[in-house]
Amino acid sequence: MPTPDPRAASSELKFRDPVRARAMVRALGRITDAIGRSPVSLMHVCGSHEQAIAKYGLRASFPAALRVIMGPGCPVCVTDAREVDEGVALALQGVHIATYGDMLRVPGSAMSLADARAEGAQVHVIYSAGQAVELAERVKEPVVFFATGFETTAVATAAIVLKGLPDNLSILSAHKFIPPAMDVVASVPGLAVEGFLAAGHAATITGWGVFEPFAERHHLPVVVAGFEPLDILAGLVRLLELVRDGTPAVVNMYPRCVTREGNLRAQAALWEVFEPSSGRWRGISVVPDGNLALRGRFAGLDARARFTIDVTPLARHAPPALAESCLCGSIMTGISSPTDCTLFGEACTPDHPVGACMVSTEGTCRIWHQYGGQPDLGDLA
Amino acid sequence: MSQRGLDDRIGLKHGAGGRAMRALIEQVCLAGPGGGPAVDGIGPAAMDDGAAIRVGDRWLVLTTDSHVVDPLFFPGGDIGRLAVCGTVNDLAVMGATEVTALTCAIILEEGFPRADLERVYASMRAACDEAGAPIVTGDTKVMGRGEIDGLVINTAGVAFCDRPVPDAGLAPGDVVIVTGTIGDHGMAIMAARHALSLDGDLRSDVAPVNGVVRAALRAGGAGVTAMKDPTRGGLSSALHEMAQKSRVGILVEESAVPVKHDVRGASDLVGIDPFVMACEGKAVIGVRPDAADAVLAAIRAHPLGRNAARIGCCLAQHAGAVILDTGLGRRILAESDGEPLPRIC
Numbered sequence: 001m002p003t004p005d006p007r008a009a010s011s012e013l014k015f016r017d018p019v020r021a022r023a024m025v026r027a028l029g030r031i032t033d034a035i036g037r038s039p040v041s042l043m044h045v046c047g048s049h050e051q052a053i054a055k056y057g058l059r060a061s062f063p064a065a066l067r068v069i070m071g072p073g074c075p076v077c078v079t080d081a082r083e084v085d086e087g088v089a090l091a092l093q094g095v096h097i098a099t100y101g102d103m104l105r106v107p108g109s110a111m112s113l114a115d116a117r118a119e120g121a122q123v124h125v126i127y128s129a130g131q132a133v134e135l136a137e138r139v140k141e142p143v144v145f146f147a148t149g150f151e152t153t154a155v156a157t158a159a160i161v162l163k164g165l166p167d168n169l170s171i172l173s174a175h176k177f178i179p180p181a182m183d184v185v186a187s188v189p190g191l192a193v194e195g196f197l198a199a200g201h202a203a204t205i206t207g208w209g210v211f212e213p214f215a216e217r218h219h220l221p222v223v224v225a226g227f228e229p230l231d232i233l234a235g236l237v238r239l240l241e242l243v244r245d246g247t248p249a250v251v252n253m254y255p256r257c258v259t260r261e262g263n264l265r266a267q268a269a270l271w272e273v274f275e276p277s278s279g280r281w282r283g284i285s286v287v288p289d290g291n292l293a294l295r296g297r298f299a300g301l302d303a304r305a306r307f308t309i310d311v312t313p314l315a316r317h318a319p320p321a322l323a324e325s326c327l328c329g330s331i332m333t334g335i336s337s338p339t340d341c342t343l344f345g346e347a348c349t350p351d352h353p354v355g356a357c358m359v360s361t362e363g364t365c366r367i368w369h370q371y372g373g374q375p376d377l378g379d380l381a
Numbered sequence: 382m383s384q385r386g387l388d389d390r391i392g393l394k395h396g397a398g399g400r401a402m403r404a405l406i407e408q409v410c411l412a413g414p415g416g417g418p419a420v421d422g423i424g425p426a427a428m429d430d431g432a433a434i435r436v437g438d439r440w441l442v443l444t445t446d447s448h449v450v451d452p453l454f455f456p457g458g459d460i461g462r463l464a465v466c467g468t469v470n471d472l473a474v475m476g477a478t479e480v481t482a483l484t485c486a487i488i489l490e491e492g493f494p495r496a497d498l499e500r501v502y503a504s505m506r507a508a509c510d511e512a513g514a515p516i517v518t519g520d521t522k523v524m525g526r527g528e529i530d531g532l533v534i535n536t537a538g539v540a541f542c543d544r545p546v547p548d549a550g551l552a553p554g555d556v557v558i559v560t561g562t563i564g565d566h567g568m569a570i571m572a573a574r575h576a577l578s579l580d581g582d583l584r585s586d587v588a589p590v591n592g593v594v595r596a597a598l599r600a601g602g603a604g605v606t607a608m609k610d611p612t613r614g615g616l617s618s619a620l621h622e623m624a625q626k627s628r629v630g631i632l633v634e635e636s637a638v639p640v641k642h643d644v645r646g647a648s649d650l651v652g653i654d655p656f657v658m659a660c661e662g663k664a665v666i667g668v669r670p671d672a673a674d675a676v677l678a679a680i681r682a683h684p685l686g687r688n689a690a691r692i693g694c695c696l697a698q699h700a701g702a703v704i705l706d707t708g709l710g711r712r713i714l715a716e717s718d719g720e721p722l723p724r725i726c
Contacts, residue, residue, distance in 0.1 A: 060712060
């Protein structure tokens with residue numbers, strides 16, 4: 001037998017221990033039975049949770065009566081076509097666009113940023129907000145940072161703004177704030193979500209206390225969970241217990257990273273630079289206070305104030321025929337699964353994505369495709 | 382036939398050993414009248430590691446492989462060693478472990494350093510000695526600067542055997558064995574190519590596997606039902622091809638698949654699964670359950686098979702699919718498509 005590597009063992013045993021995982025899977029079965037309804041629907045709102053669930057094949061171990069669905073947890077996917085149009089319009093005007101790689105192929109009304117680049121526009125992929133500053137210092141010409149992502153990446157944008165931007169750099173904010181979107185999804189008729197699994201990394205910044213008003217308003221439990229398989233299983237067990245007991249509480253199951261208050265310095269930076277505003281999330285609806293807009297005192301840095309952005313020629317464009325059968329909208333609200341979509345894995349693949357959910361590595365369809373696309377292996381259990 | 386997966390232009394994915402490459406071969410190379418003439422035995426339509434033709438009461442197995450690798454010299458080997466082992470291994474996993482002869486054709490770029498060529502040839506000779514495989518004829522061409530990237534080597538090989546072993550012979554209940562750690566070659570090349578400064582000893586496993594396969598065949602006889610070498614596309618592609626052609630499901634225990642600690646660490650870092658990274662000194666072997674223990678013991682007794690492991694079994698359900706048991710749950714193992722690229726951020 002090959003000698004086991006103690007380093008490998010120590011890193012894997014802790015949060016990937018199959019024995020403890022099986023015990024928790026059994027607990028999920030017991031509690032679901034005790035609840036006695038079918039299905040019991042729980043929602044998570046994070047691409048990284050879906051990645052772990054898919055990668056470790058957890059869904060095949062869940063009891064048949066338990067539905068764990070992914071809500072609007074992919075910031076790239078919920079970026080509205082109109083926001084993409086703004087970036088495309090600026091790029092076609094000759095402005096340098098800096099954005100994260102996942103945004104490149106997200107379809108707008110008429111074209112994506114990648115299409116604009118193919119037509120000669122200057123679209124640059126960056127990996128951090130700081131690289132937008134470096135790009136602006138290098139090219140001298142006007143640069144717009146098309147800034148996307150939830151509160152986690154919005155903090156990074158806030159940090160460069162507070163540090164001071166080069167004169168030729170401005171911000172096109174498509175940043176989104178998760179808690180208001182949870183409000184919207186919790187009210188979707190017919191969805192019947194009975195509890196939410198909240199993303200541990202966002203809560204590291206916001207603190208778990210941010211979910212308390214939500215839990216009270218909707219009488220729904222929220223559990224903050226980490227991203228290792230045992231984190232997720234433990235989070236789901238706790239969430240099911242709260243559902244069973246009818247306790248609409250917020251419970252932190254990721255205490256090694258998350259506190260009640262969160263990262264106060266990051267929050268201060270976030271809210272100093274941004275304010276909540278209402279806007280459309282792709283596939284969902286207008287989310288009241290779901291967007292993060294630059295505050296008035298930073299209007300000089302706001303690309304929307306600095307440039308005239310005319311998206312009407314793009315927005316008039318009829319959507320491509322395939323896009324009409326795309327289910328991204330109902331997949332992002334958790335009403336449908338990728339396998340309900342006739343395009344999934346056939347006309348829509350990571351090479352040739354039709355909808356935004358197949359573009360981003362955080363998108364439900366992309367994740368399902370990467371990990372085999374078919375979670376139901378119940379006949380082998 | 383569906384043209385999905387075949388674009389107007391050839392992309393790198395069409396040579397990456399996955400779905401796109403098989404679509405290209407089916408739709409272009411084997412299409413139409415005259416494509417894929419029938420062979421009494423294993424012919425081009427089988428898309429196996431080589432062909433097998435009946436000659437009297439024995440089988441002539443032949444295969445050919447062109448080798449391009451960037452960089453030409455990498456930790457654990459070089460293009461010369463790769464060119465010999467690639468062809469020897471294709472023959473071996475067809476069941477032909479005693480190589481009669483190899484050919485070697487090289488195409489050089491004008492200006493290629495003579496010392497590098499000598500180094501490549503020394504390495505080829507050493508690999509031939511290890512495999513017991515003589516190069517008996519060859520060809521040399523030189524192209525202008527910029528018309529070819531350094532050096533391309535094509536080798537072909539012939540060998541006789543009493544029973545060719547296809548990659549399509551798995552049956553429900555068969556045990557699947559891999560002869561050692563996976564992903565070593567792919568990760569070594571990726572680290573060298575992208576100048577990733579990764580910790581640990583990332584070395585290619587490039588080696589002739591005919592010795593270890595010989596040991597398996599001697600121990601298992603007709604109980605060895607299918608073999609494949611998991612090169613481009615890695616273990617994942619090899620298992621998918623075997624499952625699809627054999628019309629069985631394959632259930633793989635992820636924790637049983639041997640992966641070196643350093644390879645696993647590097648793969649977590651660059652975001653590429655060791656399952657899709659190439660091996661160049663391993664074989665995937667399907668064995669009837671009653672022969673599995675003897676075959677595994679024989680493989681482990683060979684110096685190149687010390688880390689061999691029983692990684693899974695074949696099912697009647699889910700024909701054509703590869704199912705991964707992660708220890709925490711089960712999922713379908715997606716087939717790789719295209720060249721794996723390291724995550725940059």
